[in-house]
Every structure is written in C-alpha cells, then in structure tokens.
Amino acid sequence: MDMSDEHGMSVTDKVLALLGAFSYENPALTLTELSRRTGLSLPTVHRRAAELLAWGALERGPDRRYRVGLRLWEVATLAPRGFPLRDAALPILQDLYDVTKEHHIHLSVRDHLDVVFLERLSAPGAPQADSRVGGRFGAFATGAGLVLLAHAPDDVQEEYLSTPPRRYTSNTVTSPARLRYLLAEVRRDGYASSDRMVGPDVHCVGAPIHGAGGSVVAALSIAFRAGSQSPQSLAPVVRAAARRVSLALRE
Numbered sequence: 001m002d003m004s005d006e007h008g009m010s011v012t013d014k015v016l017a018l019l020g021a022f023s024y025e026n027p028a029l030t031l032t033e034l035s036r037r038t039g040l041s042l043p044t045v046h047r048r049a050a051e052l053l054a055w056g057a058l059e060r061g062p063d064r065r066y067r068v069g070l071r072l073w074e075v076a077t078l079a080p081r082g083f084p085l086r087d088a089a090l091p092i093l094q095d096l097y098d099v100t101k102e103h104h105i106h107l108s109v110r111d112h113l114d115v116v117f118l119e120r121l122s123a124p125g126a127p128q129a130d131s132r133v134g135g136r137f138g139a140f141a142t143g144a145g146l147v148l149l150a151h152a153p154d155d156v157q158e159e160y161l162s163t164p165p166r167r168y169t170s171n172t173v174t175s176p177a178r179l180r181y182l183l184a185e186v187r188r189d190g191y192a193s194s195d196r197m198v199g200p201d202v203h204c205v206g207a208p209i210h211g212a213g214g215s216v217v218a219a220l221s222i223a224f225r226a227g228s229q230s231p232q233s234l235a236p237v238v239r240a241a242a243r244r245v246s247l248a249l250r251e
Contacts, residue, residue: 006040028065086118088248096241097121104223110148143206144219146192150183151216171196193231201226205234207242212250
C-alpha cells in the first residue's frame with residue numbers, strides 16, 4: 001500500500017494492519033519494518049504501536065523489536081472455535097496419540113478457504129508435515145481439509161473449486177470434477193483419505209467432529225508415513241475418536 005493511501009484508513013484498519021504484519025516467519029519487527037510491511041508512515045506506526053504496547057497487544061524486547069503481546073493470547077482463548085474446542089478434544093487426542101506410533105495427530109477447523117490447526121501432537125518418528133498450532137494451510141488436500149471442505153456450504157466449495165488448487169505432488173487432485181467426487185466419497189464414507197497429496201511420503205486420514213447442532217465444526221486426523229499402515233485400518237480408530245470429541249462437545 002502507498003503511504004499516501006493511509007489517510008483513507010480508519011484507526012481500526014491501521015491497528016489491524018500492524019497486527020497482521022507479524023507472522024510465524026517474522027515474529028519480531030522494528031518500527032521501520034512495521035512501516036515497510038504495512039505501508040503506513042513511520043509516525044503513524046509509532047503512535048499506533050505505542051497504544052498497542054500500552055494495552056498489552058504488543059510487547060517490546062531489549063532488542064527494541066516489537067512482538068505480539070500476551071493480552072492478545074488471553075483474548076484469543078475466548079474464541080469458541082479455539083481453546084474450548086481444543087480443551088474438549090485434547091484428552092481424546094492424547095489417547096489416540098498413545099495408541100499410535102510415528103504419527104501426527106491434528107485438530108483442525110475451517111476459516112473460509114483456509115485450514116487452521118488448533119492442536120498437533122507429533123511422535124518423534126512422524127513424517128515431515130507442514131503444520132503448526134495456530135498455523136494456516138490454504139489448501140484442502142489433507143485428510144482434515146477434505147473433511148472440512150466436504151461439509152462446507154456449497155458456495156464455499158464452489159469458490160474453492162473455481163480456481164485450480166495448488167499441486168503439491170503428482171498425487172495432488174486438482175481437477176474440480178475429481179475433487180467433487182472425492183468430497184462425495186467423504187460424505188458417504190464418514191472419513192477422508194489423502195494419499196501423498198501434500199507430501200511424497202505422507203498419508204492422512206481424517207474424520208468429522210460434529211457440534212451441538214449436528215453440523216461439522218472441526219476435523220480430527222492422523223498423518224503417517226505412506227505405506228507404513230493401511231488407511232482402512234486407521235479409519236475406524238479416527239472416526240471413533242472424532243465421535244468421542246463430538247460427544248464431549250455436547251456435554
């Protein structure tokens with residue numbers, strides 16, 4: 001954004017731009033870096049950052065760089081699709097983790113066209129997986145992603161399918177017709193199987209978690225090394241764990 005455009009922005013827009021400048025790859029930024037990443041003038045960044053610092057949304061370290069503050073974490077814990085869901089699911093995820101070997105266990109939700117990871121439990125020998133707690137994945141090629149897309153509103157599905165998805169491996173399904181068929185299979189079978197669609201050695205099985213009203217609010221999944229185990233043998237285990245989480249949410 002050109003700095004001359006900032007006069008048309010509200011104070012809220014400027015504050016959100018500052019908070020949005022931070023990322024997993026760039027968790028600490030100077031005022032100059034914040035100015036460059038947001039397109040806001042340095043005086044504006046200085047004023048807004050000082051306000052955020054006073055409220056606790058930002059913190060400043062000895063290196064004079066700004067970081068996201070604990071106050072934002074406190075507010076984030078109130079999100080109904082975040083920590084309450086995670087707290088209800090965590091004991092069941094831990095049980096699943098204890099009985100599986102060399103796996104990643106994921107709890108995920110959909111935020112429009114992104115998959116957001118609420119929790120991840122990983123065994124030491126698990127295959128490389130591009131996921132982290134609080135991270136986003138802009139594709140539905142994983143087991144959890146296929147589950148969440150299969151149960152998304154029709155307009156969301158069509159929006160996602162209107163542009164060919166990114167191809168991660170030769171196994172990634174990018175054809176809209178083929179994806180529609182896969183999504184129908186997920187709804188019919190009650191689980192999704194993603195065979196090396198996001199990584200050359202990663203297979204993922206996911207199942208839906210239903211909220212109090214019966215709608216799908218999240219997905220539970222296991223990612224394991226492709227060929228090490230049959231997805232058909234894991235599907236009942238994953239589905240059973242997802243049903244336990246669904247029941248816990250209704251209590």
